[in-house]
Amino acid sequence: MANTADSSQQIAHSAPVTGPVLGNDGRPLKASLAKSLRRQKLRALGLIAPLLIFVLLTFIAPIADMLFRSVENNIVGDVLPRTVVALKDWDATTGELPDNATFKAMALDLKEAVEDKSHTRLGSRLNYEQSGISSLFRQTGRKVKRLDVEETTDFVAAFEKMNKKWVDVENWQTIKAFSGRFTDGYFLAAADLTKGPEGVERVPENQQIYYTLLLRTLKMSMIITISCILLGYPIAFLLATLPLRTSNLLLILVLLPFWTSLLVRTSAWKVLLQQQGVINDTLVWLGVVADNARLELINNQTGTIIAMTHILLPFMILPLFSVMKTIPPSYVRAAKSLGANDWTAFWRVYFPQSVPGIGAGSILCFILSIGYYITPEIVGGTKGVFISNRIAYHISSSLNWGLAAALGTLLLVVVLGLYWLYDKFVGIDNVKLG
Amino acid sequence: MTANSHDDAFVVFDRVQKSYDGEILVVKDLNLQIAKGEFLTMLGPSGSGKTTCLMMLAGFETATSGDIRLGGSPINNIPPHKRGIGMVFQNYALFPHMTVGENLAFPLEVRKMGKSEREAKVKRALDMVQMGEFAGRRPAQLSGGQQQRIALARALVFDAELVLMDEPLGALDKQLREHMQFEIKHIHENLGITVVYVTHDQSEALTMSDRIAVFNDGVIQQLAPPEDLYERPENSFCAQFIGENNTLMGTVESVSDGVAAITLDDGAKVRGLAVNCGGPGSRTTMSLRPERVYVGGEEGLVTTEAEVKELIYLGDHIRCRMHVHGNDEFVVKVPNAAGHTHLQVGEKTMISWETADCRALDA
Numbered sequence: 168m169a170n171t172a173d174s175s176q177q178i179a180h181s182a183p184v185t186g187p188v189l190g191n192d193g194r195p196l197k198a199s200l201a202k203s204l205r206r207q208k209l210r211a212l213g214l215i216a217p218l219l220i221f222v223l224l225t226f227i228a229p230i231a232d233m234l235f236r237s238v239e240n241n242i243v244g245d246v247l248p249r250t251v252v253a254l255k256d257w258d259a260t261t262g263e264l265p266d267n268a269t270f271k272a273m274a275l276d277l278k279e280a281v282e283d284k285s286h287t288r289l290g291s292r293l294n295y296e297q298s299g300i301s302s303l304f305r306q307t308g309r310k311v312k313r314l315d316v317e318e319t320t321d322f323v324a325a326f327e328k329m330n331k332k333w334v335d336v337e338n339w340q341t342i343k344a345f346s347g348r349f350t351d352g353y354f355l356a357a358a359d360l361t362k363g364p365e366g367v368e369r370v371p372e373n374q375q376i377y378y379t380l381l382l383r384t385l386k387m388s389m390i391i392t393i394s395c396i397l398l399g400y401p402i403a404f405l406l407a408t409l410p411l412r413t414s415n416l417l418l419i420l421v422l423l424p425f426w427t428s429l430l431v432r433t434s435a436w437k438v439l440l441q442q443q444g445v446i447n448d449t450l451v452w453l454g455v456v457a458d459n460a461r462l463e464l465i466n467n468q469t470g471t472i473i474a475m476t477h478i479l480l481p482f483m484i485l486p487l488f489s490v491m492k493t494i495p496p497s498y499v500r501a502a503k504s505l506g507a508n509d510w511t512a513f514w515r516v517y518f519p520q521s522v523p524g525i526g527a528g529s530i531l532c533f534i535l536s537i538g539y540y541i542t543p544e545i546v547g548g549t550k551g552v553f554i555s556n557r558i559a560y561h562i563s564s565s566l567n568w569g570l571a572a573a574l575g576t577l578l579l580v581v582v583l584g585l586y587w588l589y590d591k592f593v594g595i596d597n598v599k600l601g
Numbered sequence: 602m603t604a605n606s607h608d609d610a611f612v613v614f615d616r617v618q619k620s621y622d623g624e625i626l627v628v629k630d631l632n633l634q635i636a637k638g639e640f641l642t643m644l645g646p647s648g649s650g651k652t653t654c655l656m657m658l659a660g661f662e663t664a665t666s667g668d669i670r671l672g673g674s675p676i677n678n679i680p681p682h683k684r685g686i687g688m689v690f691q692n693y694a695l696f697p698h699m700t701v702g703e704n705l706a707f708p709l710e711v712r713k714m715g716k717s718e719r720e721a722k723v724k725r726a727l728d729m730v731q732m733g734e735f736a737g738r739r740p741a742q743l744s745g746g747q748q749q750r751i752a753l754a755r756a757l758v759f760d761a762e763l764v765l766m767d768e769p770l771g772a773l774d775k776q777l778r779e780h781m782q783f784e785i786k787h788i789h790e791n792l793g794i795t796v797v798y799v800t801h802d803q804s805e806a807l808t809m810s811d812r813i814a815v816f817n818d819g820v821i822q823q824l825a826p827p828e829d830l831y832e833r834p835e836n837s838f839c840a841q842f843i844g845e846n847n848t849l850m851g852t853v854e855s856v857s858d859g860v861a862a863i864t865l866d867d868g869a870k871v872r873g874l875a876v877n878c879g880g881p882g883s884r885t886t887m888s889l890r891p892e893r894v895y896v897g898g899e900e901g902l903v904t905t906e907a908e909v910k911e912l913i914y915l916g917d918h919i920r921c922r923m924h925v926h927g928n929d930e931f932v933v934k935v936p937n938a939a940g941h942t943h944l945q946v947g948e949k950t951m952i953s954w955e956t957a958d959c960r961a962l963d964a
Contacts, residue, residue, distance in 0.1 A: 495692065495694070497690045497691070497692060497694040498694050498696060500659075500661055500681070500688075500690070500694070501688065501690055501694035501695075501696075502696075502707070503660075503661075503680070503681040503682045504659055504660075504681055504682070504684075504686060504687065504688040504756075504765075505682075505687075505707055505708035505711065505755065505759070506682050506683075506685070506708050506711045506712055506759065507682055507707070507708075507711045508680075508682050508711075509682075511711055512682070515707070516696055519698045520697065520698060
């Protein structure tokens with residue numbers, strides 16, 4: 168407040184002076200100032216340069232490349248240049264096959280593609296959109312070598328001889344639909360949509376997975392974050408109010424999980440939670456549950472929620488603790504001296520001031536859990552996996568990097584959207600890490 | 602300390618002890634009666650137990666033994682929020698997430714008071730501290746002095762009969778502090794409330810209090826009105842702690858008619874009022890205020906010799922540091938009156954004082 172008042176006064180003072188303020192050497196003061204600060208700025212830049220370059224090369228650039236892959240579709244145009252040109256004039260909606268010239272173009276393109284085997288890569292690319300097209304390209308690739316382009320006149324018949332699928336209009340529709348340099352196909356697939364001849368349509372219900380997965384990821388991340396708040400708040404409160412020596416000891420216990428490998432911790436949950444595991448055995452022994460009705464605590468959403476809550480708890484406790492540490496005990500005392508009982512003093516005075524800590528912890532937990540994949544992979548079974556597990560699958564198993572990138576981008580957009588909503592309703596300056 | 606005197610008093614500490622660790626007593630055997638409408642200040646250095654006493658009265662600390670009574674009934678087991686005691690904290694403790702108006706309405710809300718009554722009371726309390734226009738502001742938008750006023754208003758808004766203040770003016774600059782001292786004093790007089798005020802600033806205590814309890818080492822050293830405390834300290838701690846003080850160490854030779862004859866450590870013989878000095882042969886600290894020492898020998902006064910070490914001109918008086926019987930820090934204030942004695946550094950002169958102004962206290 169005081170600062171703004173001061174600076175506005177300064178502005179008011181300097182306003183009557185016409186033209187730029189000059190230093191005693193007759194040069195504009197601003198220029199002299201910039202010159203004197205340039206050295207410092209360069210030195211500062213030099214100091215952060217190694218990290219900046221490291222981050223740019225190993226983080227920003229790969230991410231940018233990955234995001235680009237979600238729309239990039241050069242392979243069709245590169246492998247089938249003639250076919251793509253020929254298909255331009257073909258109307259895919261009529262249900263008729265392309266003309267003979269198009270088939271000829273395809274033959275020429277394939278003959279070249281077979282040389283460097285790029286037709287198989289094209290096959291797997293198009294197979295994401297239309298299953299079966301991969302084997303079509305592989306088979307044709309073998310046979311097209313023997314096709315004499317100079318002698319043949321009826322290419323349609325020749326292709327039909329090589330593989331009957333070539334007279335199936337659907338395959339040609341797919342090739343035409345994905346012949347552009349850029350595609351929205353990956354994003355459509357990530358949203359459970361597909362490009363039919365009449366435009367965008369939903370995929371059949373039994374194939375819709377990503378929408379469900381995204382919803383499940385968001386819902387479970389929310390549940391995990393809320394569990395972290397419920398479990399972490401009392402501990403953070405205890406840590407912040409206990410004498411320093413005791414609270415330091417407890418803080419070490421909170422941080423202890425960080426010292427053990429994530430895999431070890433998650434595997435420990437497997438031992439504890441499985442149907443013949445420690446928890447179920449204990450419950451059966453106590454007679455709480457019957458032996459033939461043991462609880463299913465693992466390989467489902469319950470398992471994921473329990474294990475992830477445990478893993479993310481420190482990320483909730485630490486910001487909460489550091490915020491609570493800054494709340495002077497005199498506030499609660501003041502509230503009590505004013506007549507508030509313990510609960511009112513907590514709820515009306517202490518809690519509102521700890522909200523920034525809850526905000527910071529929730530953002531940390533939520534964003535971490537939305538992208539988590541090791542723990543759901545191990546304890547989640549099929550019903551408890553997250554969208555990130557699907558991304559990992561497409562990156563390392565199905566090698567459909569475009570779809571993985573599209574899913575990743577979608578996740579990023581959802582997180583940014585939630586962040587924006589959070590800023591709008593809670594305010595990002597309401598987040599405090601201490 | 603009869604049962605009768607307990608009943609008259611509004612606040613009573615009866616043989617109260619407090620220990621945090623079970624080894625050291627922070628408050629040792631405290632007995633204190635505070636009358637209704639009194640302004641009592643607990644004054645003492647940090648760690649003397651004064652704040653602990655205040656916190657026990659507020660209910661944030663429990664007495665290890667002894668009784669605390671408020672209006673005749675023991676409050677040891679009553680939680681703070683049921684004691685109905687207003688409190689002003691050192692850092693004001695205004696709730697940062699509420700506006701000034703909401704801060705003031707808080708104690709009324711928890712008392713389930715109706716909205717119109719609440720608003721009237723908040724307005725009256727704000728007007729009392731001349732902050733009527735600030736109800737919509739947040740505490741962070743106010744200056745220190747303004748926050749102080751709001752904290753005061755909040756402690757008063759629910760008509761508490763007893764208000765505790767824990768060094769409320771500590772964070773303010775000197776001018777504002779002095780202004781607020783008068784304001785608090787006026788509010789106290791106008792409302793007739795009882796105030797227990799904790800401070801380590803003696804001038805604050807002297808300005809505002811009806812009585813001052815000087816704390817040291819968990820014990821009340823002296824409980825007296827400001828005048829008495831300054832002019833008639835009962836022990837050497839109070840003499841040192843309140844105001845400026847010259848000391849001379851010596852041994853009591855004899856005591857007669859309340860006057861002690863004392864041999865100072867360098868052999869000089871002086872007389873002083875026997876206040877707290879024990880019998881012949883015991884060590885004593887002679888306490889003497891700088892403004893009660895005159896330069897020059899005079900008939901009927903105690904006269905002794907001194908050497909001028911340093912002179913500081915302060916306008917209305919000249920501060921003269923002297924060497925007197927082994928004490929190098931003996932200060933005399935020479936009034937800058939017409940024709941006053943002009944001293945030189947290194948000059949040897951006689952100084953004198955009334956026997957009654959020189960108090961022989963405990964060593």
